[in-house]
Amino acid sequence: xxxxxxxxxxxxxxxxxxxxxxxxxxxxxxxxxxxxxxxxxxxxxxxxxxxxxxxxxxxxxxxxxxxxxxxxxxxxxxxxxxxxxxxxxxxxxxxxxxxxxxxxxxxxxxxxxxxxxxxxxxxxxxxxxxxxxxxxxxxxxxxxxxxxxxxxxxxxxxxxxxxxxxxxxxxxxxxxxxxxxxxxxxx
Amino acid sequence: xxxxxxxxxxxxxxxxxxxxxxxxxxxxxxxxxxxxxxxxxxxxxxxxxxxxxxxxxxxxxxxxxxxxxxxxxxxxxxxxxxxxxxxxxxxxxxxxxxxxxxxxxxxxxxxxxxxxxxxxxxxxxxxxxxxxxxxxxxxxxxxxxxxxxxxxxxxxxxxxxxxxxxxxxxxxxxxxxxxxxxxxxxxxxxxxxxxxxxxxxxxxxxxxxxxxxxxxxxxxxxxxxxxxxxxxxx
Numbered sequence: 001x002x003x004x005x006x007x008x009x010x011x012x013x014x015x016x017x018x019x020x021x022x023x024x025x026x027x028x029x030x031x032x033x034x035x036x037x038x039x040x041x042x043x044x045x046x047x048x049x050x051x052x053x054x055x056x057x058x059x060x061x062x063x064x065x066x067x068x069x070x071x072x073x074x075x076x077x078x079x080x081x082x083x084x085x086x087x088x089x090x091x092x093x094x095x096x097x098x099x100x101x102x103x104x105x106x107x108x109x110x111x112x113x114x115x116x117x118x119x120x121x122x123x124x125x126x127x128x129x130x131x132x133x134x135x136x137x138x139x140x141x142x143x144x145x146x147x148x149x150x151x152x153x154x155x156x157x158x159x160x161x162x163x164x165x166x167x168x169x170x171x172x173x174x175x176x177x178x179x180x181x182x183x184x185x186x187x
Numbered sequence: 188x189x190x191x192x193x194x195x196x197x198x199x200x201x202x203x204x205x206x207x208x209x210x211x212x213x214x215x216x217x218x219x220x221x222x223x224x225x226x227x228x229x230x231x232x233x234x235x236x237x238x239x240x241x242x243x244x245x246x247x248x249x250x251x252x253x254x255x256x257x258x259x260x261x262x263x264x265x266x267x268x269x270x271x272x273x274x275x276x277x278x279x280x281x282x283x284x285x286x287x288x289x290x291x292x293x294x295x296x297x298x299x300x301x302x303x304x305x306x307x308x309x310x311x312x313x314x315x316x317x318x319x320x321x322x323x324x325x326x327x328x329x330x331x332x333x334x335x336x337x338x339x340x341x342x343x344x345x346x347x348x349x350x351x352x353x354x355x356x357x358x359x360x361x362x363x364x365x366x367x368x369x370x371x372x373x374x375x376x377x378x379x380x381x382x383x384x385x386x387x388x389x390x391x392x393x394x395x396x397x398x399x400x401x402x403x404x405x406x407x408x409x410x411x412x413x414x415x416x417x418x419x420x421x
Binding site: 018021024028034038040041042049057059061062065073075077079080083084088091122123128133148150154175 | 206253257320414
């Protein structure tokens with residue numbers, strides 16, 4: 001990612017585990033805008049994205065003790081908490097019986113999702129993703145798009161199938177094979 | 188990451204990180220992560236591989252109100268804050284939003300809140316114990332002014348016949364967690380702090396899955412099912 005790497009995420013998480021709120025704040029100041037962007041892409045509603053970030057930072061605080069700096073990758077750990085928090089919200093929402101008001105909101109969100117077709121183009125313009133970019137470009141366009149829709153927009157198999165107008169089974173196979181090819185390419 | 192990872196584990200890890208597992212599958216992976224090193228290694232490898240894609244989400248300006256909400260929920264001292272009009276803790280604490288966001292019915296909250304309302308019984312601390320993987324709340328610990336703790340379930344926890352739930356706590360500066368005893372799934376319990384010092388802000392509580400009869404050692408040996416920190420209340 002294009003973030004400068006002079007920030008020690010592992011040390012900040014270690015400080016959080018010792019109860020240092022300033023360390024949590026430093027993570028927020030450093031990556032909050034990007035993390036809110038990540039959450040918003042997945043949940044698609046601003047207020048919900050803010051709630052996700054709020055809950056994710058509480059989770060980072062609470063779970064910092066379980067972060068093992070020996071294994072490193074504190075930055076990835078933080079992003080994964082935000083992404084999973086956002087995914088929990090959208091997946092849980094999908095199973096709830098919705099009130100009329102919420103359904104209207106979701107209709108709006110689905111329409112907005114239609115505008116995300118630019119994601120694949122945006123990906124192709126990026127120059128800062130190193131090997132991952134090369135390997136994704138090496139995949140079939142359909143597999144590449146499926147993986148981008150899943151990771152960036154938080155789409156389920158069914159949502160990707162709807163976006164790409166392809167059968168669910170096909171999408172599952174694309175993603176499975178796409179991941180295998182990606183791993184081999186990046187090894 | 189030197190252990191070979193089998194294809195099934197790796198695919199599960201890849202789909203977990205990508206976000207394409209069902210909610211049930213995601214929860215199972217999240218719960219398995221603390222005690223399955225191969226799966227954890229595979230997940231970490233996928234997180235590292237795919238992390239650059241997070242840059243495709245445009246950064247969004249942070250609203251000024253967000254950090255104060257987070258800070259308040261941490262239960263920290265708000266230095267320099269004016270002696271604000273006394274806000275009832277359940278209005279102030281964003282915990283309830285967290286509960287609601289993870290799908291808990293308001294009915295549960297209604298069942299809990301009125302009991303806390305009586306001033307003489309007002310707890311000084313509260314802990315929401317949530318599942319590590321997805322922050323789904325499972326238990327609440329309430330502490331009253333006399334120092335007693337009450338553990339209240341928000342749902343049931345499936346426990347295999349040969350296992351048991353055990354509650355632990357650890358404050359800053361302690362050597363390790365101290366057992367507060369065994370816990371029956373889905374049942375409220377009074378917890379005796381016995382000879383332990385009074386609760387501290389930020390004190391950690393966790394419920395682990397242990398062999399029947401409790402951990403054979405003086406520390407947790409099984410996976411953490413629920414974890415949370417004490418939040419001070421007005």
